[in-house]
Amino acid sequence: MGERTEGIKEKTREEEEMGQGSKGYWKEEMEKGEGMKAEEVKMKEPEGVEEESVYVEFESRSHNEQFARVVAAVFAARLDPTVEEVEDIKTSVSEAVTNAIIHGYEKxxxxxxxxxxxxxxxxxxxxxxxxxxxxxxxxxxxxxYTSKPSRERSGMGFSFMEAFMDEVWVDSAPGRGTTVRMVKKLGNGTIR
Amino acid sequence: MENGTNYKVRGTVLYAFMPKEVDHHSSLEMKDGITKARVCRPVTSLVFDFAKTDFMDSAGIGMLLGRYKEMSAIGGEVFVRNTSPRVKRILEMSGIYRIIRDWDKKDEEGSR
Structure with a gap:
């Protein structure tokens, strides 16, 4: 409620053909989001797709950036990703976690x-x-763009996330924290 | 130290041997280390050696930009060296090659 949802990439044709992927997972978020069509949200789940999750929480200290991306890399290894896919995930996780530490928990x-x-x-x-x-x-x-020019930030965090992941969503509102959601479709083999 | 930065000054060139992972955390240390190393002797060229580095994110780019600003303020220059394909890709994506050159190709024309 009152949260902003920025869907920064349009759904792709491949995704509809695959009939899996982000739609089911982000269903709830999309229902809240603006400008999403009802029929898109009601895509039915494909049968027999295995789902596995891990959840970690850690203090907003800069040395935990490394911890977060190593956890992501180890978990992603179960999908037998390419070296490049692992690097893409690590970089994106690092960007999102660094943002949370520097900006979210600045004070x-x-x-x-x-x-x-x-x-x-x-x-x-x-x-x-x-x-x-x-x-x-x-x-x-x-x-x-950086809100902290004095802190030697390059302003490229989100650009990197968008470049390395297939889709990126950001929900945020003043005083209510920030959530970054990203999806990487492994095995695409595309270098962008 | 595997994830630390080492420095070496030769003449007026300061070499910073970058850690395995260049992120926000390690960039904070590097900023201080380079500032201290520069106090000792006059440095006109700063060379970042990425031979050990296999990870870098946008915080590393921010750190390089910060050092670039400091060096250009005194008429100095910043270089990178021994970049792995991944580091190179990050540098290319950031557009930083417009202001920072590769040390080993600095004598080739047209790289600036």
Whole structure:
């Protein structure tokens, strides 16, 4: 309620053909989201797709950035990803977790929550903080934009997430924390 | 130290041997380390050696940009060296090659 949902990438044709992937998983989020069509939300779940999740939470300390991406890499290894896919996931997790630590919990420490889910060949990452949140998600996601120019931030965190993952969603509101959700479809073999 | 940064000054060139993983956490340490190393002697070129590095994210880019600003303020230059394919890809995506050159190709024309 009152949260913003920025769907930054349109659903692709392949996804409809596959009939699996993000639709079912993000169903709830999409129902809340703006501009999503009802029939898209009601895609039926394919039968027999294995789903497995792990959930970790850790303090908002910078050395936990490494912890988070190693956990993601180890979990993703079960899907037998390519070296490049693992690197893409590690970089994206690192970006999201660093954002939570630097921006979300800028003023006071808190817990960062990370949920990893694999469903078929899709690898979902959710990184959530209960920090300060932001009112302009679109602006935050602009390449080179940084709210902290004095802190040597490149402003490329979201650009990297978007480049390395297949889809990225960000929910945030001032005072309500930020949730980043991303999906990587393994085995696409596409280099973008 | 596997995940630490080592520094070496030769003439007016400061070499920073980058850690295995360059992220926000290790970038904080590097910023201090380079500042301290530069205090000792006048440095006109700063060379980041990525021979040991197999991971870098946007925080590393931010750190490089910060050092670039400091070095260009005194008329110095920043270089990278021994970049793995992954590090190279991150650097390319960031567009930083427009301002930072590869140390081993610095004598080739047209790289700036």
């Amino acid at each position: 006071e420490d808190g817990m960062v929550h990370m949920k990893l889910t694999m469903k078929g060949r899709d690898f979902f990452v959710e990184v959530r903080d209960e920090g300060v949140g932001m009112d302009d998600v679109k602006k935050a996601m602009e390449p080179l």
